[in-house]
Amino acid sequence: MNDLSTVKPLYPGAFPQPDAGEDNAPYPKAPLNLTLGFDLETFQIPLEELMPSKKVPDGVMTTRKFKQIVSSIREIGLIEPLSVIKPDPNAAGFLLLDGNLRVLALKELGQDTAPCLIAKDFETYTYNHRINRLSTVQEHYMLRRAIDKGVSKERLARAFDVNLSTINSRINLLHGICPKAVELLQDHQFTPDVTRHLRKMKAARQIEAVELMIAANTITAAHADALLKATPPEQRTDYKPPQPEQPKGDPLEQIVRLEREMSQVQEKYKHAEENYGSELLNLVVAKGYLKKLMENEAVRSYVARHASEILEQFELVLNTVSMEEAVEQAEREEGPGGNPFQMFGQ
Structure with missing residues (x-):
């Protein structure tokens, strides 16, 4: 990579080049059995020198995903550096391998530079197609851990660009769900409405309902609601057996009131009889x-x-x-x- 005045290391001196005779280097030296795909150093590169590797679809800046990216960067900063490569060592500019939406978000926030990892080879590896997304249960645990560490719900709502009720529903996602059902849902994506319906079932029925949804590959609120409606009343937590009709009010209080009224009638009758x-x-x-x-x-x-x-x-x-x-x-x-x-x- 040619050193340019506009490209500066983010952590200068973090990975110094070892001397030829140094044997106790903090990281492996050549010859290596593998080739590093990126430079060890993270560089601050001006946004104007970053060229997109693909055309961003029209209207993407109005989507919910883009707004969440902007809110996250504004609240907690850029977590993952951009991945870039220098296609021509003798020419200025870098080609974006990953992070096209993040570049747009940084420009919208008025940023001039971005932390970048410089790749050494332009491989056919697709970054977003080979990653494991967080499951809904893992996201719940992440939010609970953030709350336990002192992060406020309001800040989480700002970071994810959602309202406070959404954060509360995610935090209370597994409330009232039996451990076995949670284990079955561990690696799946679903909405909080699914557990809202499951919460109205008893433990055995929760497990049965989750197994049916996984077998049908449709873990949706509509499917959970249909299973809830098909659940026998004795397997529902919100079912209350009919109670025998009780007389309205306290019987003792009614007797006292009746005695008081009879006493008043007797007094009036006695007065009428006397006069x-x-x-x-x-x-x-x-x-x-x-x-x-x-x-x-x-x-x-x-x-x-x-x-x-x-x-x-x-x-x-x-x-x-x-x-x-x-x-x-x-x-x-x-x-x-x-x-x-x-x-x-x-």
């Missing part, structure tokens, strides 16, 4: 006085002209019949055993 005689006497006297008064045509005519509503009340009093009078009148009209309440329109 019945005097009130009945007053009614009889008032009725007799009004009867004589209304028999006077002059008085009746005067009251009718000037206070007709008072006349109506007087007539109601005159037509009032006591219980004893009603019984006697009924016996006269219908004989013994007649219904006295017919006098009151009942």
